[in-house]
Amino acid sequence: MDHSRADGHATDSMSRGGSAGVPADQATVRRSNLALVLRHVSACGPCTRSAVAAATGLNKATVTSLVSELQARGLVKEMGPQHAGSVGRPGVALALDGSRVGALGMEVNVDYIAAIATDLAGRVIIDRRIGFDAMGSGPERSLDELARMAERIVADLDRLGITPAGITVAVPGLIDATTGTVVVAPNLGWRGVAVTERLSHANIAADIPVAVDNDANLAALAEYTSGVAAGTSDLVYLTGEVGIGGGVIAGGRLLGGADGFAGEVGHVVIDPSGESCRCGRVGCWETKVGLAALVRMATPDRAYGTGPQLVRDPEERLAEIEHRRAEGDPRVDAAAAEVGRWLGIGAAMLVNLFNPRVIVLGGYFARLADLIIPAAQQTLARLGMSDAVERCRFAASDLGFGAASRGAAGVVVERALSDPTSISIRTPPTILPSA
Template sequence: MNELQARGLLKEIGPRHAGSVGRPSLVLALDGSRTGALGMEVNVDYIAAFATDLAGRVLIDRRIGFDAMEAGPDRSLDKLATVISRAVADLDRLGVALSGVTVAVPGLIEASTCTVTLAPNLGWREVPVADRLVAAGVPADVPITIDNDANLAALAECSSGVAMGVSDLVYLTGEVGVGCGIISGGRPYRGADGFAGEVGHVVVDPAGELCGCGRTGCWETKVGLAALVRMATPDHAYGTDQRFVRDPEERLAEIEQRRAEGDLRVDAAVIEVGRWLGRGAALLVNLFNPRMIVLGGYFARLADRLIPVAQKELERSSVAMAAGRCRFAISEFGFGAASRGAAHVVTERVLSNPTTIAIR
């Protein structure tokens, strides 16, 4: 107990008088208020930061627009290091010591070496993220880990989101690309090399659009945010205007505005995305037999119109019994699910091994 107190993880909350005889016992309680966990996400058009203390109190929750695809890995990681440094300074002012950082990236991750093997939508290949961040100024004594964004978002939903208590689920990111986090039997399913869940690059239309991975007709070319923007607002599609970086929420606001103005392309685009979303979801239901498919990112924002269309395609294309026992759910975390899940990973690591926190 003394050691845990010295590490700032326990605190005295006063004596307890259980009876009239003997010395009163000293009551201790978990105290995570001085130790922080930081989750980061770098995606195509933003960087997100989410920090909590070990008690779950939210300390930082921010997202900044940033064109990571245009910037490339070096400039992106320099920017990421800057955002981390700012977060560390903010935590320090609150009297909170950072216990670790987990970074969410939309791509294939080699967790043991903290390397992004391939992130097609970012244009990254074999990028040693932890080493680059340390070289860019992140303190070397801060543990850094990385993971796939969809895997981390799925963890967030299981730990504190709409899927609490659900042991078998699929989480679908609604970003420029599409990722998939799988929880099976209450545990993340990663596959032999940690690459499971890359459903965005399953080819569904060989005659379709060219994907960032170099293939043609991948699922994300049908349902990713870039696909929706291309169909609904072709004059503002990704890559048509590089003068400023647009946050995904701004793109969705424009689509909603055009729909309100009677632009028929918007409804047609949402219906088309819904059809392909249902077809892909049916494949996942047939493969993994989940109880829930959680829609995150922009899917959640448009869920009231996407789900009815997707549900029909799901029921038509999947095994009837499996489809009937699986339901769509809407994430409440929006574009912040991955960074929230990243912070959760840091918290779980500390709680499973408190000796990682220095004695103060």
């Protein structure tokens, strides 16, 4: 994912579309300038063409031409005259449009499939989730269901006059993003699953690009851009699902690692004498703090893999746990405290490794934060390096189980902002007078 600065200036030479020292052709220069103008309007709009020219260093005639093309692509709109308090004719204000361009983020997880569609400003247009036993259904049936949901949402967007700029799918596992393949997803039982190729056969326009990425990484990006710790340059996000994944933002950038596999914290062995994990090891962190562990301790009669699995969606499982707590079942508080203790043990390692300012707790962690965080904070304070721990806090996400889908949609938006030419021209551009 391109992480250009919000003011539109790329953070490194590779972001500009060419290698250092290699002259860019006119198409590359124009694409870069389109992105520069679009990012400024997105971050600072409404603003006039004159204001854009002053902020970007481009001349007014160039800005006028670029704005005309962005309007033709449905990315920028005019908002009417803007009075800056100075003498003279007011300029016409520009704002990010995106009313005809959307972004679709989807997620396949152990017991649900979810989707969020937004416009280019990040406003949610469609938000759906269905309970689905992806763990027991296998990749083929799961991807068939994912494709059906994608087809329905794309059709719904079409009826609204919105075309998705792309689709990004979040999956809890190791992902080869270049090929759109799930290398391995232990909790789903997937290995070598070509998600992008399967969705290419769905009833979706061929010019809508499809990408795949890790769910925790995408959720971390969502938290960084619009969550409770938005703008925090060093944070760790923990998914709080059946499996536990981590996304690490370091210095304002997602930490991917050599192969993009960084953040698989759920499979760090934390108790060598503990329970078996679906990855084949024993005592992985997620066997202590995953939703399956909480369910097993708090509602053993509803544990994963025992009896008819009528309750699949995590929200329903949590509702059952909260109901039992309200009835005074002491196992709920005890289970949450145990999860919090193990969460603090693992968090101490993360703090020592990454020195984050915030550890954002997503999924069910956030739902039960009042029970889990006190025990986690106490254990972290005892085991972590004192200076680092004193400057780090837990925070409950307010994005719920939709964080990964929202982050996936955000990747699509980021791609459109980075390369406006990826959005088709809808009406022939016209040159408008500069203001």
